[in-house]
Amino acid sequence: MPLAPDSPLSICFPNDPKALKALADAGFSSAADIASHFPFRHEDRRHFAPWPTSESDSPLSIRGRVTDSRQLRSGFRKPFVEVTLEPIDSLGLLPPVILRWFNLPWLHKSFAADMEVIAFGKIKAATHGRLVIDHPEYEILSDDSTDAAIHMDRITPVYRAPNGIPQKTLRRAAFLVLSSADPDAWPDILPPPSPNSDFSGLSRLTALRDLHFPPSEESSERARRYLALEEFFVLQLHVLRRRLAILALQGAPHCGPGLLLNRWLDSLPFPLTSAQLRCIDGIRSDLASPSPMHRLLQGDVGSGKTFVAIAAILLAVESGAQAVLMAPTRILASQHALTFHRWLHPLGLRIALLTGARSDDAQALSSLSADNPPHIIIGTHAVLHGNRLANPGLIVIDEQHKFGVAQRNALAAQSSAPDVLVMTATPIPRSLTMTLYGDLDLSTLDEMPAGRQPITTAVRINPDPVQIAAFLRSQFAAGRQAYLVFPLIDESSSLAVRAATREVETWRTRLPDHQLGLLHGRTPADEKDDLMERFRANSIHALCATSVVEVGVDIPNASVILIFDADRFGLAQLHQLRGRVGRGPHKSFCILITNGDNPDTTARLQLLEKTSDGFAVAEADLRIRGPGDLMGTAQSGLPDLRLGDLIRDTPLVRTARRLASSILEADPSLSGPHRHLLPLLSPPPPLPSSPA
Ligand code: ADP
Ligand code: MG
16 A cells, blocks of 8 residues: 555554554654664675674674574673574584673573574674674574565665664565655655756655665665755755845844944054955945845954954944944953954944943943943843843844854844844854855955964973973063963862863962963953953963853964863864964964873874864864754754765755755745745744844
8 A cells, every 4th residue: 555654654564563563662653754764874685795704893794593592601790692603504614603792681582593693793803712793783584585575685774773673673664665655645855856967867755765775885875865955955945044034024224334434444553354354345235235134254263353343333333323242251242342442432432341240230331321322332141131222233243153042032133123243263164054054144254364373283292391381481581471271170080180270370380480360260250350451461471261261362462372181172162272372473382282091082183283274173073073062053943964964965055055045036935836845844933033
């Protein structure tokens, strides 16, 4: 009987209540559940590798006959199970392979002499020259002839088996579902592939069939790519619809004629980079248009995003709008306030700093209620509390990846439909940008201000503190300053991380003639201000800190950053930390210190020696940690990727975006010829939205 995706599994297994129950217990109830439980690997059972005679470097699969199965106990250890496997038609010349399981004593009952078994795992040489596979994946073959065609002599799918459900039950279910599926009931999601495309001839159903039971190795990869394209396509429909919803909002233009901007530009001691000017142009036309700006400004650490923000803010303020700049930490907000005061006070602009710290807020709040409210409010998430914003025309969010989705949405959802500019220094790969920020226009600062020197990065395993101290002294003597970064503030013996609090004392004895300050998350607000002020004035030579200095801190005179226990940080975070130096004309150094215990992590750190390109770092980080960790995809409200790989499949992401936008162009509300796509997009995208 032809099956639809929602057909119950009882149709597949009318006479097999045991299989049905096992599937139901593992959470499978419909044909679609089975078809979308993808194999995690395939095994070519058309030809098995020759019977092993020694250890193997990688897992391999062997087919053999059981000659013995026993439960054993050695000394006081828990019992274990050994099953002896010999080649099917062995002449007794090849050594047996022992399958071995610990702590699963009941398992030996599953095996009996003469059973045929396929086992998959790494072959190890054990005592007495025996060949052993510990905890293999295994499958007992029955001689049921109809079944054999499903499991044997083909490229066979292997599934993750929830609830310990037998492989063969899952595989048989997949085979029955896919061979009985009614093509009309499994319509394509993607538009039909053009005849000369890589996917010509594929449909959703044939791709599913090829993915589970591929006729050749190439066909399974082609099917994976087709279905990955489908995933990216649905994602793109999501983000592009968010984008359309934003474009449809009625806002107001917030762009002055630019006289204020020009006066500021004239006051700068250096020209803006052409990348900065290009980004400002893009923002300017967004501000001038009545539909709200929704733009991401992406630029590596130190590329000068703050000045682009200032330009945007000046254009908005000149049009009579209020502008808000939100930063993730108080240190950063205060630093922005300083920068803004320095450049904009001469232009007669009023600036308020609102951070939730009493000392800042008393002043800010009185100015907010005065007759002449500030032109610009700078702050932390504290700006969100208690309706303090008077319908801002422009909102800039700095280091936006540090904010929760809710906080960003709260800002963007002001009734004034403000223009929104979000800035990030996390240079994520293009494919991820198109996915996570696909609803935003993108400006990229791809050029560093002139006169910067490359930062020298060095990984050092347990370096001699005396040498480090000497190096620091030479930098201090040249007038420079340093950061010393420690992973945590309190000593935690279990983690054996250095405690900044204790370490700073040690470093004070090593550098008795210099001033060292200690900054961490629990330093009281006033003390933080004082420390930063003294560091900025070069009356503190080294700032010892936890990763609170990670985002945004800008002290161009600092030329050294020492990062202790560097392996405790992610690569992207280390790149951010490194960006604290090399912000001025001075030759700068980033020293990553590790105990070298783990060669893998040391190798990972060494990647930073080789590249200063934030994109390369981000891509490596994405590879190591996955996109969820890097960007908080979990919070993005977007469906998960199961087959698509944001690095490997970048061209597919582009294709998906093209396909999705041409469909939405023809049928923006998906109520016409493409209405079958609408159910794929539930729940509907939140509106108005900012990205995650
Ligand atoms: P980020 O993009 O990391 O936020 P900032 O905006 O803090 O970078 O800028 C980093 C440093 O570069 C600051 O000290 C800033 O004054 C300086 N800077 C910005 N633009 C230019 C420029 N066009 N020429 C020279 N220096 C610049
Ligand atoms: Mg910045």
